[in-house]
Amino acid sequence: xxxxxxxxxxxxxxxxxxxxxxxxxxxxxxxxxxxxxxxxxxxxxxxxxxxxxxxxxxxxxxxxxxxxxxxxxxxxxxxxxxxxxxxxxxxxxxxxxxxxxxxxxxxxxxxxxxxxxxxxxxxxxxxxxxxxxxxxxxxxxxxxxxxxxxxxxxxxxxxxxxxxxxxxxxxxxxxxxxxxxxxxxxxxxxxxxxxxxxxxxxxxxxxxxxxxxxxxxxxxxxxxxxxxxxxxxxxxxxxxxx
DNA sequence: ACATTAATTATGT
DNA sequence: ACATAATTAATGT
Numbered sequence: 001x002x003x004x005x006x007x008x009x010x011x012x013x014x015x016x017x018x019x020x021x022x023x024x025x026x027x028x029x030x031x032x033x034x035x036x037x038x039x040x041x042x043x044x045x046x047x048x049x050x051x052x053x054x055x056x057x058x059x060x061x062x063x064x065x066x067x068x069x070x071x072x073x074x075x076x077x078x079x080x081x082x083x084x085x086x087x088x089x090x091x092x093x094x095x096x097x098x099x100x101x102x103x104x105x106x107x108x109x110x111x112x113x114x115x116x117x118x119x120x121x122x123x124x125x126x127x128x129x130x131x132x133x134x135x136x137x138x139x140x141x142x143x144x145x146x147x148x149x150x151x152x153x154x155x156x157x158x159x160x161x162x163x164x165x166x167x168x169x170x171x172x173x174x175x176x177x178x179x180x181x182x183x184x185x186x187x188x189x190x191x192x193x194x195x196x197x198x199x200x201x202x203x204x205x206x207x208x209x210x211x212x213x214x215x216x217x218x219x220x221x222x223x224x225x226x227x228x229x230x231x232x233x234x235x236x237x238x239x240x241x242x
Numbered sequence: 243a244c245a246t247t248a249a250t251t252a253t254g255t
Numbered sequence: 256a257c258a259t260a261a262t263t264a265a266t267g268t
Contacts, residue, residue, distance in 0.1 A: 159244070189260065200245060205261060221253060221260055 013041065013115075017064060021088050022138075026131035035129070039115040044108040046187075050092070053105040057094035059116040063087050066112025067174060067186035070104045071195075081196040083143055084109065084186075086174045095122040096140055109186045154198050157237060162197040163207055164236035167217075171226050180218055180225045187222035 013036045018024040024032060041064075044050055050061065053072060068085040082104055085091050091114075094102055117125070126133045146169070153162045167184075175182040190201040190208070197204070208224070211217045216232060218225045226232060 190262095191260080201261085202246080202263090203244070206263085209262070219261095 012036070013039065017115075018062075021062070023062075023090060023132050023135040024129070025135075027129055031129060035117075035125075036115075038117055038121060040117075042114050042116060044112045044114065046108050046110050046112075048108050050106040050108060050112070050114060051102050053103065054101050057092065057100055057102050057119055059092065059118055060090065060095060060122065061092045061114040061116045062090055064113040064115055067109040068106050068112060069109050069192070070106050072104045079195050080198075081192060083146060084170065084174060086185075089139060090136055092116075093136060093140065095119045096136055109188075159197065159199045159203055160207060160235060161237040163193060163199070163204060164232045165238075166193065166196050167224065167226060168229065168232055168236060170224075171229065175226075178225060181227035182229060183223065183225045188224060189222055 015029060015032045015036065018027075018032050018035065024035065027035075039062075040059075044066070050068065051057070051059075063085055065087050067087065068091060070082040070085065070091070072080050072082055074080065085106075091106055092102060094100065097103075150166075153165055157165070170184045170188070171182045174185040176185040177183075190204040193204045194201045208217060208219050211232075212219060214231075216226070216228050218227055
């Protein structure tokens, strides 16, 4: 149930793991080697926490494989999902926003592989590695932007539109094409979707059932396939550009 | 226009 | 067999 202990890779990690990822794509082979040799790789079981809200931020991570959801818990024990992180992105980058503790909990949505570095290396990364700072601040900006629009949706849109919008974002960021349509690439429950959109799992269930009858989506346990993204867009209340 | 409650059924280990 | 997930209807705000 819990994750494996952190360890130095007993075999050298291959440089190709990082060369195509935006924060590192401007670096030469030698620099990537340095970075990999400083990293600790770690495997996380699905459902296990990678780090906890409020804990001292000791490391920042790169998600090599798998999907992660970032979650906050309210006083009353209810969960709210802040966002999902697809493979290839940084997470736990508390130092980037001037924090010493993690602002939220990161849970592996699937089995996940991370690379981790001590936060004290952050300043070195920022000044030694060309493009690292600008790229990471770009992703921070994107995430803030996404959370921002979700706040707007929560305040103004109806449940149906919020769910449609969330599903559309999920297939944009983590969609995988199948013969049936575009599938959300990690397991997601009605409960998850309700925690993402501020509603109940019952309402999500009813809506998905209705959409399924109309051929908009096809869903099974912990799985959602979008068959008609365009129709979902129409439901989402997005303004068609004139 | 939604939540809540509750009962029932399906699905994966 | 058991826990988790999903459906459905009825009722409440």
